[in-house]
Structure formats: C-alpha cells, structure tokens
Amino acid sequence: MKKQVSTSVIKRLPRYYRYLGELLNCGVERISSKELSEKMGITASQIRQDLNCFGGFGQQGYGYNVEYLYGEIAGILGLNSRYKAILVGAGKMGQALVQNTTFEKRGFTLVGIFDTDPEKIGEEIKGIKISDAKNIKEFIEKEKPTMAVISTPRTVVSQVVRELTDMGIKAFLNFSYAEISPDDDVVVENIHLSDSLMRLCYKISAKGEKKSDNEE
Amino acid sequence: MKKQVSTSVIKRLPRYYRYLGELLNCGVERISSKELSEKMGITASQIRQDLNCFGGFGQQGYGYNVEYLYGEIAGILGLNSRYKAILVGAGKMGQALVQNTTFEKRGFTLVGIFDTDPEKIGEEIKGIKISDAKNIKEFIEKEKPTMAVISTPRTVVSQVVRELTDMGIKAFLNFSYAEISPDDDVVVENIHLSDSLMRLCYKISAKGEKKSDNEE
Structure with a gap:
C-alpha cells in the first residue's frame, strides 16, 4: 500500500533521486541532510521533513545511507515498474526524446x-x-501500453488524445505546444518549452538586465 | 517599473498567454473569467485574482478583452524583448529544440x-x-548574448555553466540531465524530462493502474 504523500513532496522526489544517483556514481555512501541541503539548495529541515514522510530513513549523527534512500525513492515513485509506453509523433523532437531519454530507468518500456x-x-x-x-x-489492443508520449503538431493534439484515451491509454507525457488537461480517467505531465522560455524571459526582465541589443 | 508579482502567478502567466493566443487565433474577442476557467481548469476566482495583480483588465459583465490581455501579459513577461541567446550543444535534442521553438515569440533571438x-x-x-x-x-565578447540554452552531456554541464557565467551569460535554459542552480548572478529554468517521466510513473502507480505486463 502506498501512503498518501503531498503533491509538493512528490514533485521534489525526482530531484532527490537524480542527486542521489549522482552521489552513488561518485561512490558516496552516506550524506547528511546538511550536505544534501547545500548541494540541492533546499533547507536541511525541508529535506528531513520530505524524507520523513516515508518513515525516517536518516539516522542521527550518521546521515542518510545513499544507496538505501535511492532504492526507497525508486520504490515510492514506482520506477521499478515496466509500464509500456508509445511515442506518437516522430518528428525531430519526438526522435530526440527517444534518443536522449532512458525510459527504462524511469519506470517505462x-x-x-x-x-x-x-x-x-x-x-x-x-x-x-x-x-x-x-x-x-x-x-494498443494487442500490446496494452499504459502511456503515450505526445509529440504531434498542436492542431491535432486534442483529437489524438481523445482517441488514445478511448483506446485505453491511461497516461500522457505531453510534449506538444497544446495543453492536455488531466481528468478522472487519465494522468498527465505537460512539458512546455515555450512556457519555460517565457518564464526565463520574465526573470531576466525582472532582474533589470539590460538588453544586449540596447548596448550596441 | 515592474510591479512585484508572486512567483506562483508568474508561473501561471505563460499558460494564460498560450491560451489567449489560441483564442486570438480562433477569432475570439472577449472571454469571461468563467469561460477561461472552464478551458484552463483553474477556478474563476483564481483567474480574477491572478489577473487583478496587474490592474484589473476585466470588466464586470463584459469579461476580458482577449487581444488587450494578451498584449498586457506579453508586456509583463517581457516577451517583446530581444535578448540574444546561444545554444550550447547541438546534439539531437539541441537541434530539435531550435527547430521546434519559436524563440522570437518568447523574448529571444x-x-x-x-x-x-x-x-x-x-x-x-x-x-x-x-x-x-x-x-x-x-x-560572446562581440555579440553579448544574455542567455544560453544548455544541451550538453551531463558530465560537462557544471564546467560549461561556470565558464559561460564568467564570460557574462546571465541566464540559462537548462536541458541537460544535470541541474544548474540559480545564484545571485544568473537566472535559470531547468527542464528535466527524466523528472517528468518519474512523476508520471508515480501518478500511474498511485492511481493503482495495473501494469500492462501483469495482465498478459
């Protein structure tokens, strides 16, 4: 049985998982919440609070056992699952996604x-x-995939998603410009490059950086 | 002068902007917070609250003027800026990014x-x-770009970012597996495909979907 964990904690878990994986790669066996805090730019008390949700993996004066914690988070996220996935839309972005992403390590095949x-x-x-x-x-009838990565032109996204949902797809990783709204039947992760660009633009403007164009 | 706006509102603005752009494309001239709410899956009162931060663009009984609001949000985000950007790492993902992203509409050249x-x-x-x-x-000395899109192998990311920061880059759109931490000198947007995959995996597991593998 999975415990109920708040969305904000879940949002941070993949980041913990990535950091712990890097530590493992470097041969680090244990780490204190303070050290992890400095690496990740999260307060140590936030880290303790987050990780205590799953039953206190840390030990006073010893810190966290990196490998153990890494395995536990994998378990919580369900990364040992082998949900079948399909890619819909094999344009440049779709192809790059497949080439660059290790689906197997993230719970998917x-x-x-x-x-x-x-x-x-x-x-x-x-x-x-x-x-x-x-x-x-x-x-889909034969292989019964659970998830579809959507990388189609924006104009067809809503139709494609409706059809795939009717065919039994339960989860979408949306890489298109259009948005897919989660409903009772499906879960969704939207990745919007344009939104990230716009937020970055705002951050630069808000920081009062001079535009390089104006300096010429 | 820009007003101080909370991070959570700023996070939502690009989404508003995308939706309003789609409405404009469809020839919609005005929209009530209620209609926008249904489209976006945000409560109408949240929408009114968000948009009132910038000085009440809505009119009682009329709704929002789509084109006006679109322009105002563009202004707030600074999308009419022309910050110069460079791409570092022209692998498949970097190339797909350039092919698929309209930098010009998001404040960058x-x-x-x-x-x-x-x-x-x-x-x-x-x-x-x-x-x-x-x-x-x-x-960089000659062109003075403000922003760098990072799409290099993870092993070199921290070195590349350090060097680019020293050369005067002020903002990073990070598309690599490794994380770039913002500091006082630079602003950062991280896009982590693997994190999105892991979150999606969690959502599926949490929903108690049976794995397709187990059904065979």
Whole structure:
C-alpha cells in the first residue's frame, strides 16, 4: 500500500533521486541532510521533513545511507515498474526524446513509435520501427501500453488524445505546444518549452538586465 | 517599473498567454473569467485574482478583452524583448529544440550555436551555422548574448555553466540531465524530462493502474 504523500513532496522526489544517483556514481555512501541541503539548495529541515514522510530513513549523527534512500525513492515513485509506453509523433523532437531519454530507468518500456508521414514510417529509432499511425488501435489492443508520449503538431493534439484515451491509454507525457488537461480517467505531465522560455524571459526582465541589443 | 508579482502567478502567466493566443487565433474577442476557467481548469476566482495583480483588465459583465490581455501579459513577461541567446550543444535534442521553438515569440533571438564535434561544426540549423565551441568566448565578447540554452552531456554541464557565467551569460535554459542552480548572478529554468517521466510513473502507480505486463 502506498501512503498518501503531498503533491509538493512528490514533485521534489525526482530531484532527490537524480542527486542521489549522482552521489552513488561518485561512490558516496552516506550524506547528511546538511550536505544534501547545500548541494540541492533546499533547507536541511525541508529535506528531513520530505524524507520523513516515508518513515525516517536518516539516522542521527550518521546521515542518510545513499544507496538505501535511492532504492526507497525508486520504490515510492514506482520506477521499478515496466509500464509500456508509445511515442506518437516522430518528428525531430519526438526522435530526440527517444534518443536522449532512458525510459527504462524511469519506470517505462518504449514499445512502439507512430507517425503519419510515409517518409518516416519504416525507419528505426533505438531499434524500434516507426509504424503507420493508422495501425495504432490494433497495436494498443494487442500490446496494452499504459502511456503515450505526445509529440504531434498542436492542431491535432486534442483529437489524438481523445482517441488514445478511448483506446485505453491511461497516461500522457505531453510534449506538444497544446495543453492536455488531466481528468478522472487519465494522468498527465505537460512539458512546455515555450512556457519555460517565457518564464526565463520574465526573470531576466525582472532582474533589470539590460538588453544586449540596447548596448550596441 | 515592474510591479512585484508572486512567483506562483508568474508561473501561471505563460499558460494564460498560450491560451489567449489560441483564442486570438480562433477569432475570439472577449472571454469571461468563467469561460477561461472552464478551458484552463483553474477556478474563476483564481483567474480574477491572478489577473487583478496587474490592474484589473476585466470588466464586470463584459469579461476580458482577449487581444488587450494578451498584449498586457506579453508586456509583463517581457516577451517583446530581444535578448540574444546561444545554444550550447547541438546534439539531437539541441537541434530539435531550435527547430521546434519559436524563440522570437518568447523574448529571444537565437544568434549562435556551438558544439565540439567536428562533424557538426559548419552545419546549419534554421539558417544558423554551428560554430566550434572553442570560439565561444570571442563570440560572446562581440555579440553579448544574455542567455544560453544548455544541451550538453551531463558530465560537462557544471564546467560549461561556470565558464559561460564568467564570460557574462546571465541566464540559462537548462536541458541537460544535470541541474544548474540559480545564484545571485544568473537566472535559470531547468527542464528535466527524466523528472517528468518519474512523476508520471508515480501518478500511474498511485492511481493503482495495473501494469500492462501483469495482465498478459
């Protein structure tokens, strides 16, 4: 049984997981909340509070056992799952996603890639052939993937998501410009590059940086 | 002079901006907070509260003038700025970023692309030639870009960021696996695909979805 954990803690867990993974790679066996705090830019008390949600992995005067904590967080996040995933839209961004992302370490196995472009169909990315999108229903009925990465043009996103939901897809990683709203049936993670650019633009403006253009 | 606006409101502004842009494209001239609320999945009172931060663009019984509000949010975010940006790391992800992202509409102009791979140097992406990373210092001194998109292998990220900061870069859009921590000198937006995947994995697990693998 999973304990109920607040959304804000869950949001931070992947970051803890990444940091702990880096520490493991460097051969670090244990770390205090204070050291972790300095590395991550979170207060030590926040770290203790976050990690205590799962039953106090730390020991007074010893700190956290990195490998143990790493494993526990993997368990909480469900990263040992092997949810089947498909990629819908094999444009440049979709292809880069597949090339750069280790789905297996994040709880997923990529089992299919779909596109409508005849020039792309039949090509292979990381050993998976790009299939014709018109065969997607048959594929989903057979393979029963849980998740779809959406990397289609924005104009078709809402239709594609509706159809995939009807076919049984339960989760979306949305990489398109359009937004997918979660509802009772599906869970969603939206990644909006344009929003990040806009927030960065705001941060620069707010900091009162002079525009380089004005300096010329 | 910019008013101080809370981080959480700023976080939502790009989403408002995207939605309003879509409405504009569809020829919608005005919209009530209620309608916007239904589209965006935010409460109407939250919307009114958010937008009132900037001085009440809405009119009782009329709603918001879409074009006006769109322009005002652009102004608040500073999207009419033309901060010069460079891309560091022209791998598949870096290239897809440049191909898929309209920097110009988000306050930036991409002026240079850098990589260390001799096979990539000299190639063009969207009309910009990939330059040898060893010439980056000279380029920055001359062009004075404000922002760098980081899409390098994780092992070199911290060194690259340190060097770029020393050369005068003030903002980073981080697309690498490693994290860049903001400090007093620089502002940062981190985009972590792996974190999004992990959060999605958690959401699926938490929903108690059966793994497709177990159903076979």
